[in-house]
Each structure stands twice: as C-alpha cells, then as structure tokens.
Amino acid sequence: MLDIKFIRENPEVVKQGIANKNDKNRIDELLELDKKRRDIIAHADELKSKRNSVSQQVGQMKKSGQDATEIISEMKRVGDEIADYDGKLRTIEEEIDTILRFIPNLPHSSVPVGKSAEENVEVRRWLPEEFKFENDFKPMDHVELGKKLNILDFERGAKISGSGFPVYKGKGATLERSLINFMLDFHLQNHNYSEIFPPFLVNKESLRGTGQLPKMEEDMYTIEKDGLYAIPTAEVPITNIHRDEILNERELPIKYVGYSACFRREAGSYGKDSKGFLRVHQFNKVEMVKFVKPETSYDELELLVKDAEDILQALNIPYRILMLCSGDLSFSAAKCYDIETWSPAENKWLEASSCSNFEDFQGRRANIRFRNEQTKKPEFVHTLNGSGLATSRLMVSLLETYQTPEGKIVVPKVLHKYTEFNVID
RNA sequence: GGAGAGAUGGGUGAGUGGCUGAAACCAACGGUUUGCUAAACCGUCGUAGGGGUUAAACUCUACCGCGAGUUCGAAUCUCGCUCUCUCCGCCA
Numbered sequence A: 001m002l003d004i005k006f007i008r009e010n011p012e013v014v015k016q017g018i019a020n021k022n023d024k025n026r027i028d029e030l031l032e033l034d035k036k037r038r039d040i041i042a043h044a045d046e047l048k049s050k051r052n053s054v055s056q057q058v059g060q061m062k063k064s065g066q067d068a069t070e071i072i073s074e075m076k077r078v079g080d081e082i083a084d085y086d087g088k089l090r091t092i093e094e095e096i097d098t099i100l101r102f103i104p105n106l107p108h109s110s111v112p113v114g115k116s117a118e119e120n121v122e123v124r125r126w127l128p129e130e131f132k133f134e135n136d137f138k139p140m141d142h143v144e145l146g147k148k149l150n151i152l153d154f155e156r157g158a159k160i161s162g163s164g165f166p167v168y169k170g171k172g173a174t175l176e177r178s179l180i181n182f183m184l185d186f187h188l189q190n191h192n193y194s195e196i197f198p199p200f201l202v203n204k205e206s207l208r209g210t211g212q213l214p215k216m217e218e219d220m221y222t223i224e225k226d227g228l229y230a231i232p233t234a235e236v237p238i239t240n241i242h243r244d245e246i247l248n249e250r251e252l253p254i255k256y257v258g259y260s261a262c263f264r265r266e267a268g269s270y271g272k273d274s275k276g277f278l279r280v281h282q283f284n285k286v287e288m289v290k291f292v293k294p295e296t297s298y299d300e301l302e303l304l305v306k307d308a309e310d311i312l313q314a315l316n317i318p319y320r321i322l323m324l325c326s327g328d329l330s331f332s333a334a335k336c337y338d339i340e341t342w343s344p345a346e347n348k349w350l351e352a353s354s355c356s357n358f359e360d361f362q363g364r365r366a367n368i369r370f371r372n373e374q375t376k377k378p379e380f381v382h383t384l385n386g387s388g389l390a391t392s393r394l395m396v397s398l399l400e401t402y403q404t405p406e407g408k409i410v411v412p413k414v415l416h417k418y419t420e421f422n423v424i425d
Numbered sequence B: 001g002g003a004g005a006g007a008u009g010g011g012u013g014a015g016u017g018g019c020u021g022a023a024a025c026c027a028a029c030g031g032u033u034u035g036c037u038a039a040a041c042c043g044u045c046g047u048a049g050g051g052g053u054u055a056a057a058c059u060c061u062a063c064c065g066c067g068a069g070u071u072c073g074a075a076u077c078u079c080g081c082u083c084u085c086u087c088c089g090c091c092a
Helices: A004-009 A011-020 A027-063 A069-102 A142-148 A154-160 A170-190 A204-210 A235-242 A294-315 A361-366 A391-401 A413-419
Strands: A121-126 A194-196 A201-203 A228-230 A245-248 A254-263 A282-292 A319-323 A335-343 A348-357 A368-371 A378-380 A382-390
Touching: A004 A011, A004 A027, A011 A027, A027 A069, A121 A294, A142 A391, A170 A194, A170 A254, A170 A282, A170 A294, A170 A382, A170 A391, A170 A413, A194 A235, A201 A204, A201 A235, A204 A235, A204 A361, A235 A254, A235 A282, A235 A361, A235 A382, A282 A294, A282 A391, A294 A319, A294 A335, A294 A348, A294 A382, A294 A413, A319 A348, A335 A391, A348 A391, A361 A368, A361 A382, A382 A391
Parallel strands: A194 A254, A245 A368
Antiparallel strands: A121 A319, A201 A228, A254 A282, A282 A382, A319 A335, A335 A348, A348 A382, A368 A378
C-alpha cells in the first residue's frame, strides 16, 4: 500500500509509476475522496469536541442539583449529527481503502521501464566449468527421466488430486527432501538466517498484509468453512510473523528462512508451459524473508540474490539473473531479480527464484514497524523476500543437466550426505 | 465438541458510568551525584488521524481484544464475535 500523503503530494509521480507497471490508475478519484474525508473529519471532530466539553458540564450540573434537561436534549441532537458524519466517514474510508489496496507498488528508479517479460534485462549469468549449451547426446526431458527411473509420477498425482499435483517416488522423493534440507542448512550455516517452519494455511488478514489479497483472490485455494487460504508461498506466513508489531531497531535486519509447500491455482494458465513440473499446483520452496531498515534495503536485495546464487553454484547448475522491467514486476514489488536455471531438454531458461524488495509497501499494509532510535518514532520496515529456491523448476534443471547418456542421474556432490546414494538408475 | 476464567500502554497490573489517555511498579531514555561499577535522586516516556507550522511549538479527535448497542457522557453497562488459559471428551 502506498502512503496516501505521498499520493496527495506527488500525484503525477504515482500516476507515472502505475502506468509503467501497466496498471490503470484511479488517483484523481482517490484524491477527491481524500479531500471529502478530511472535510468530514474536521466537521465531526468539532462537534465531538463540543459534546465532550458540554457533557462534562452536565455532570457538574447534576452534581450540584441543577436542571440539565435542555442541554441534554440539545446534545442528543448533536450526537445524532455526529453519528451521521461518522457513518459517511466510514463509507468514504472504505472506498478509499478499496482503491488504495488495488494500487500497485511503484517501480524503483533503477528498474528499466518496459511492457512485458521480453524487456527484462539479463544482468549476469553463471555457468559451471566446461559447461556447454550443446549436449553430445540428445537429453531426455524431466518427465521422461522421471518415468524411466520411476521417481516421478504425474499420472497418479492427477488421479489422487488432479493435474499439477506431482507424486515423488523412491529416490525421487529422497532427492526432493534432500534438496530442501540442503538448501535450508546452507542458508542457516552460511548466510545467517534463522529457521521458521510456518503454517501452510493462513487467514485473510495475512494475505492482505503481503498483498496477495484483494487482487489475487482467484489464484488461491480456499478453505471456506474456516475462512482459510492455502499459502501460495511461505512469504505470506513468514512476513506476517511481525504483523502489527513495532520491532526494536537493534534487531534489524531480521532474516528468516523457511520451507513450505506452495499452492497455486494458476487459474487461466492451462496449456502454456504446463508439462510436468513446469507449472504445478503444489510445489516445494525454501523462502528467505528479510525485515530491514529502509536505507539498507537495496543493498539487502543484492545480498539476497547472492544467497540464492550460492545454492546454485554449490549445486553446479547454470543460471542467469534477470532484472525485471517495470511491466513484469509483481503487484507489491518495487524491484525484482529473477533467477533462471538452464533446462537442456526444453532448451531454455526456467524461473527458479524471484528476489524482491517491497520497500515499505508490505510494511504499511501489514503494519510492521521499527522504532527509530534517533527520532524515537515508529517507521515502517522494508521487507524483502526471495526463493532460495523453488524445488520443482530447479529439479527440472537438476535432473536434465545431471543425466548421463545412458539416462542415469548423477547426484550432485553436495547432496550426497543427504541422499546417501550417488546415482539414480 | 462441553464447562469455566480472562483479554488494559514495551512488561506486570489498578481501575464498575463524568475528576482516566488511563494509578503504581518494572523496563527504556536524558540528567544530577560518583575513583570505577552499582545505588540513590530528578525528569522524559503509547499509537493513529485532522488542523497548524518551512520545520517545530501548539491544538482537536479517536483508540483499554474486535464489532454493534444503551447514554448528554462508556475502559467501566448490554449483545455478538475472536483469541488465550484451565478442566472434561475426542484425536495425529
């Protein structure tokens, strides 16, 4: 959520930022409501002030035995008038809130302006030693490999739950679990995060806090009876850990890492890149979340990307970093880097991680603040998060790049102590 | 699922209709004292929204879990909800 004061004072900046995000703006309408709101408050507060002082008089009159009937009936009228203003105010504030919650975060000045994913900018790439984009043999894709080695079962997953709910079997299941543990341990040991194991179902307020609601309602699985939603990412529960809190400045930055299953309806995206793991309704992800002081958030973003990259380098998997252009940024993000890993069989890059700085957008929505030691005043924290990483797309790259000409999978060295086997055949 | 108790500022906790934005204590912060540390003493110390100001000062309003209601006036009375704790039942 943007600051209404900022919008009031910089309407053109806000409009431009929204336009760069390919969103439509209702800023003029918003500012009109804002003006109305302040008028009503001024009137209502004046009446309330009057009521307060007169009511006190009534008390004193009664105590001294004087008759206050006339004042009381007048105050009753004032009370009705106040109720009237308060009613109007509530309506207007709801309207303002609705508009405000649909306004996206503004892109940071370093973000290239662009319409769509085509205009994202490749920042750098990292390739293992002796890596070649051309294989000496025709690589199998992950679905074939999964079937041949009996480690993935998409058909049975579809039987149990529906398409997009993969079943991992045997060494495939062990490999998945090992990957998750490896990534968690790596961040804990090398990057100084503390671990969170969050709830996978959350309430509405949490989703509003991180910005999935109201806009992404259709993309979420719901459990209506209890008013709960299946999390699309661990970002939601982990960021909301500190909702409605004022943190101590000295605690910052707070860095959490946590595993969760992630659930996405992916409404309307059937048919596109939907083979096997490329688009699923349930996948596993290790997520990093940071709460930081505003002035450090862009440095923290670079470090966050680095933390995710370290995992891929340890696994020796080729990847590249993209800086998203304004039009491809998510609703809540001010700046975002995607990490894409290479798939030899698809012959293309696959998004395996997304690292974003939300600045104070989530902080304001979720009311997460810290007390500035200089000014003694609470300020909104900046929040960041990044996948470190999502296993499904990563698994595609891993299986495909580690396959041998005979169709076996060599397990990456760093995973051996977790899997306790070195080859899948 | 059943029965009961509770929810007040960073913490403990007082407060049952007007003198309470809220006692007291603790913590924190500033200061005095002091070889050092400690102690003692003095002071400051909630959040949000209007108005005001270059910025402050200042001023008004709201907030005692959340939402309605009663009243001239609600932390305090009524109703609904949520959460926490204790006991019973069920259960991984």
